[in-house]
Amino acid sequence: MALQAERDRGTGFLLLPISAGAGVVAYFTRAQETGWLPLLLALCLLSVMRWWLRERYYWASIVMLAIFFQLGMLSGKLETWRYSTAMVGSDVTTRLTGRVVGLEAQYSGGWRLTIDVLSTQRPVLRYAPERLRMTARDIPAQTEIGSTLTGLVRLRPHSGPVRPGNYDFAFNSFFKGNGGNGFYLGTPALAESTSINGVGATFSYAIATLRYIVGSRVTSVVSGEDGAIAAALISGQRDGISERTNEALRNSGLAHVLSISGLHLALAAGVVIIGFRMVASLFPSFAARHPIKKYAAIAALFSSAFYLALSGSDVAAQRSFVMIMVMLVALLFDRAALSIRNLAIAALIAFITAPHEVLGPSFQMSFSATAGLIAAFAWWSDTNSGAFKEDKPQTRKNPTRMKKWLLPVVATAATSIIAGVASGIYSAYHFNNTAPFGLLGNVLSMPVISLIIMPFAVLSLLLMPLQLDWLPLQIMGFGVWALRQIADIVASIAPDGNPGIIPSGAILNWTIALVIAVICTTRLRALSLIFVLVGFLFYFYETDPDIMIAEDAKLVAVRLNDGSLAVNRPRVSKFTMQNWSKAYDAHAIVPPVVADSKKNGTYSDDAFYCEEKICSITLKDGRMLSYTDEPEMVNFACNIGDVVVLAVAGKELKCPSGDKLIVTRRELALKGALEVRLGVQSTGQQALKKMRVAGERVTPVFEPDNEHSLGSEDDFPDEVSGLMHIDMSEAMRTHENANMDDVEHASSQITMPVSLAGAGRQLYYNDQLTYSVGEPQRPWHLYRLYSRAARGLADYAAPKAKTDQKLSE
Template sequence: MGKARANTIVANTIVPIAGEDEGDSRLPSRLRKWGSEAHLSSAVARLEALLADRGFERMPWLAVAMLAGIGIWFALPGPGEWLIALGLCGLPAGLALIAMRGDDRALLRNAAVAVPLMIAAGIVLIWARSALIGTEPVAGPRVAVVEALVLEREEQPARDRVRLIVATRDPLDARPIRARLNVPEEMDDPRLTAGAQFRAKLRLIPPQRAAVPGGYDFARAAWFDGLAASGSLLEQPAITREGGGIAGWRSRLAEHVREQVGRFSGTASAAIAATLITGDRGAIPDSDGQAMRDAGLAHMLSISGLHVGAIVAIAWLVVVRVGALFPWLALRVRLPLAAAGTGALAGIAYTLLTGAALPTVRACLAALLVVGALALGRQALSLRLIALAAMGVMLFWPEAVIGPSFQLSFAAVIAIVAFHNSRFVAWLRGKRGEGRGEGRLERLLHAGLLLFLTGLVVEAALTPLVLFHFQRSGVYGSLANVIAIPLMTGLTLPVLIGGLVFDAVGWGAPFWWAGAKSLDLIIALAHGTSSLPGAVLQLPQIALWAVLACVAGGLWLALWSGRLRLWGLAPLAIGLPALFLARPADLLIEQSGRNAALLAPDGRLYLLRNSTSFSAEAMVEAMGKGAQYGVEPFAEFPEWPGARCNGVFCQFEAEGRVLLVAQRPAEVPYGAMVAACARADIVIASRRLPADCQPAMLKADSSLLARRGGLAVDLSNGTTRAVRPQGDRHGW
């Protein structure tokens, strides 16, 4: 009786609350709505708890958001789209402020506001940087006699030339400009150092866009570097005022290092020694440089975090070890603080000595942050510190984000720190701690194993980026670095610096000998590693979305901890197969129309002109054939099966498309030109073709190529990609 009454009371209570009678059909929908709201509230609570538990893992994502904003600015075509992106960033931030007012959702609200605002900050930073320092290129080719002031000089003996950065005036409108000049060895004058003035006949052209889609875009780099033109000398320069200063002193220092090391070794070791001391890379022979890259040792040829960190560490250890020998000094002076100050000064001095290039400055700033953390007794390397360093770089040089130097440097450091903070490394160190009686050999083996595993992780992190930028990557880099990194940091750099110091009293020869022999060993290691079977992974150009998926997955794995990081495997599962399934374009047309590359179904590559020009190299690498370039010649278009060429036209069929190359269209009568175009699907010409020339698919003449740049064509589906996308309104 009591149970039945209780049921009646419950039923009578539900109906008034629902506002319906017992037969109302809307009651289940109301209950479902309450259930969904409960589930939503539970999900929000779980997300809030997740953010609260990961206080040290939230901050690096702000740097990722800023980086994403900069990338969005480069990806979108112009100001209208940039403003829309800024508005879309403000929308979720405003909604979060309105909808999440309670203190129980403070972390989630802050994240929903901070992330879009950091994306917007990235867009604004790069937009402002482009507007403030972007340099308008010269309108067209110029040939004139001008006065110029040398700003920088780069020795490039391996290419039989010298490269100068000069300040001069546009011969047409007399506006001040900066230009990059290539000076042939026979026209060079040793007095052409920074501060020198000369008068000469120059040929200046606008900075060139990428030869093919996805290639290196010098015009974009020149826009941010303040270069309005590039060109060459057409006559011997007449020096009107000699230069001097630190740039000339650096050139003489580089020559001194090459001379001293060259007494005990070959050209390659002497050139790399000069690179390590002064940052001058121009003397490294191409074959040795390529071997270093294929062996995964290319980071040793550019002054980066490895070199700056080694210099700072050497200075730190010298101060700490020497100071510890004198108890009265150690008791009166805080040696860690003194070592930090000495290391910072050494890092700054080394950066200035090597020319203070942007990658070196970034490495120095990161090293200073580490030194500061050590001086304060904080953790030397953490993901928060790396994020802070990245945000500092993006604040001053946001354009660096899309370059390989920034990406590879920070990817390597993030991989190293994330790996060494992982549970696996903690377990490995714990196992070592259990064996406290281990000898020196066991400690060395343990350190070698850890270095090898670190190398594997770094190689895995860098490979998608390296393949995206360079289409080739060394496979055995982790093995080579186990030997090369300790050798470089523990012997080569210290003895080269010792050679400079002891040259003052005439005792530098033993140091130069040791440095030469260690560099010989590194070069031999590079050649041995790069010549192993399967040492080089060569791929065609990779789609941007594929590498972005890999980067997103890698960042998720690195920046989170615990089981949450495993979600990063999802984008990796999408991006990695796309990397290795990438197929090249069927046809590449470089921006001048004077050269093109065509891939046959059997994988053989045909070039319109088989030359060693920069554009030919770019096309060959984009096709995934760079490993063969320069080793064996490629076929030319007339050798294509069934091709019909007469010196004026070259016509053939590929993938069911009729291709027509007009090699000398000016010599063809108007009617014959129009008729030939009508029979073709694609026409390629280095000159402007008549308006009535209407091929079925694509007319790649000088008019189109001047507007859009080089082209990549998929013959099977008829799609075309250009260096300059349709509607692009970036300054360069």
């Protein structure tokens, strides 16, 4: 039986980290925080059941999976409790004194600093965060790691996902201990440095100082963007790289090169192992008496640990180091280094050290690619070993010179295909990018990375204390230049690989399919095809949203029939708009039309029309969306629109008529960005009661009214449409002080032929609303409760001054 064969091969052990990972995901994706008591009680109960079922293998195995699922949830809970990061809740201006623990020069100019908060003044923050990410246009020339800076700053809370399912800055910053971000209002001043207490803090500052020195040395030897990329590969500092280069690397499938992870640590460890054994071979008598391979593995383990610390010990690098460490330890004990069991052990360790990374693209892409490669290598080895057993030795032929040259190319191509397919689903989900020519980019760049960039990066680090690193850094810089050229060429010919939105149901089914294909060795692998097909069903039946609203309520986008996005502002957030354009596969961005443009004959129905501080647009179902950010225009916006976005301060904002979809600034501040999918269901025999003025169009709404019925259902055709041309600005001037009922009464007095849509029926709209955060009940989202928008208060502007001296006065 297939199940018995899988049991004999130890497949059950591989399910344990998978179950633990599912528990981690379940904990972090819950809408509400889970208490300690339910988790511990459930674990105790499952442990008793496991002991009771100890003689029933299959039932005991199921209970064991449930235990690891519960352990995964406990791991997430423990990590959340361990960090408990204090976070900025609202914009605030204060005088900040803090110690510099991170210092990076930005490509566009200025500096990005990581600051440990020492004190705040005017006002003193009662719940001040311990660490902040700040930017400054200029800093004192003597600033270095460990320096203390003081100055007036504007602090801001972290933003949430720009759309549902997207990267959550607040979530990831919470688990980095980063409580907020902001910028200096002027140039900060150096203050008297305070002593650093604790061995751990002293070590951290020493590593940060070393990172800054190494990065500065690399950029001083290798100038320009090549130096910035070389510094990123060695010290992990990536702020000096332009967006153009980042985009080229993403489109060519080489974005993983900039993220210090498994590839870099594996290459660095490989260079150390090969170099150590080459040096040892120069002393034959020593090499013959000692286990050189194990010595090389120990040297590689220490060098990988140093590289991890130098790169900033990012969580992704930590996870990669765990994988490398497990494999090197396996070498020390004469076990197979590259096996799926070692990968499972590495995953379990990762769930203990940084469980929140399970939800991140780095963890998902790295582990999926590694698992796919290990499974493919095991299948290839089993296939060839069986063929060699059947083949006679004398019939085997030595490979020709052509095959020897082609073998590395074919191996690299196969590796790129397997890793690309395994990790590509997560790249599409998180980044809306599949890099169709990623295979070509990786095949062309891998020799440059493995033979030029990484070996000379390791050599430059070894020679840097002796001031002999100039030549290897120059060679590394040449490799980086060649890498950029490859990325530019491949990106220029690569087609658009944007798959649009990948629904969570699709990614879940494809993950299950990948797990089955990787861990199973029998015909049970065929089950993965079922989940692949189900995932495609989720993907193809997912509908794009019709309305997108940013969490600050300033930006609203409406999807048009041609796939483009109409926006309500001429100047929009570049980051948000780029993300929306990719995710929703928008062909163009349609700016709003102002009142003067209409008079000049440039008005279009497929755009927001803005007049008198109100913007409106006709939706695809005939309803009108209205938007305003002025409190005095709320009633008019309610009268105009069937879908109303009120970007004004207040807690109890609502329209007098209750049959409208209303989205308020406070609601978005609490729940995050919003996607609206329009839906309609018609029912009943109704009569026409009133019509609402909607810009240049009248949208009929049908409700039962026995006194003012214009006729029965038979008096009207099933589908009729029409326009009533009204000067909205004139209506507003006429009823400047009128309420909404007065405006509706005035509009009903206009007598001119009007065509009706769906007369005799009332339409009930079942719109689907999806928020990016939902109710803020998790620790990393509680700061939303204290924002000015959530408290119904208006924003206040930061103080303006020319110098920091004036600001302090």
